[in-house]
Amino acid sequence: MSSRFSARLLLLAVCAGVLASLAAGPAINAKDSAFPDPLVDNPVAPGLLPESVVLAGGCFWGVQAVFQHLRGVTSAVSGYSGGSERNAKYELVSAGNTGHAESVRVTFDPSQVSFGQILKIFFDVAHDPTELNRQGPDEGTQYRSAIFYAGDNQRRIAEAYVAQLGEAKVFRRRIVTQIVPLEAFYAAEAYHQDYATKHPYEPYIMINDRPKVDALRKRYATVYVDR
Numbered sequence: 001m002s003s004r005f006s007a008r009l010l011l012l013a014v015c016a017g018v019l020a021s022l023a024a025g026p027a028i029n030a031k032d033s034a035f036p037d038p039l040v041d042n043p044v045a046p047g048l049l050p051e052s053v054v055l056a057g058g059c060f061w062g063v064q065a066v067f068q069h070l071r072g073v074t075s076a077v078s079g080y081s082g083g084s085e086r087n088a089k090y091e092l093v094s095a096g097n098t099g100h101a102e103s104v105r106v107t108f109d110p111s112q113v114s115f116g117q118i119l120k121i122f123f124d125v126a127h128d129p130t131e132l133n134r135q136g137p138d139e140g141t142q143y144r145s146a147i148f149y150a151g152d153n154q155r156r157i158a159e160a161y162v163a164q165l166g167e168a169k170v171f172r173r174r175i176v177t178q179i180v181p182l183e184a185f186y187a188a189e190a191y192h193q194d195y196a197t198k199h200p201y202e203p204y205i206m207i208n209d210r211p212k213v214d215a216l217r218k219r220y221a222t223v224y225v226d227r
Contacts, residue, residue, distance in 0.1 A: 038119060040116070042157070054079075058131075066213060069213055147179045
């Protein structure tokens with residue numbers, strides 16, 4: 001398989017260090033306080049058409065797993081954004097020089113969950129937006145934090161929320177999430193889809209991704225869906 005799969009086997013040797021890092025969580029200032037809701041958002045209302053956004057926050061396995069358990073999300077697909085179709089293949093993307101970011105296309109019902117609420121889960125649970133070109137044990141631009149927005153409304157809400165989190169000093173470090181227009185999304189290979197669900201006891205999943213889903217269930221019990 002790829003170098004990333006081989007490297008993950010080494011996690012067993014450094015498990016204690018990784019677990020300690022994860023226990024600390026993202027560099028959040030007021031962990032005892034509720035993560036803020038977006039001040040700028042679309043209202044949740046009946047009769048709205050489905051909406052999609054592409055989010056990048058490290059390995060797509062964990063990001064996909066989080067959003068698969070969020071009420072109102074109808075689909076979460078792992079894939080690649082930021083590069084061209086010809087090199088949207090895992091073996092090439094994992095080298096870190098194709099321009100792609102491992103991403104997840106989140107399709108949701110805006111009559112059940114707002115775009116701002118999607119972003120709240122993205123920033124609070126799905127990844128650490130203060131890590132530049134890495135996430136946990138994974139390093140490289142393919143693991144960057146990014147919001148590939150679809151339309152000016154999504155851009156407006158995303159920019160306002162990042163500014164709000166920054167002004168409130170929610171994180172001890174600066175948010176490095178890119179907010180860029182979506183040019184294309186290419187679904188990843190079949191073996192990447194639903195990976196965390198299909199391989200719940202793989203060490204990488206247990207150490208890096210299961211805690212994210214557990215955090216969603218504990219902190220957002222009213223919108224957590226057990227699928």
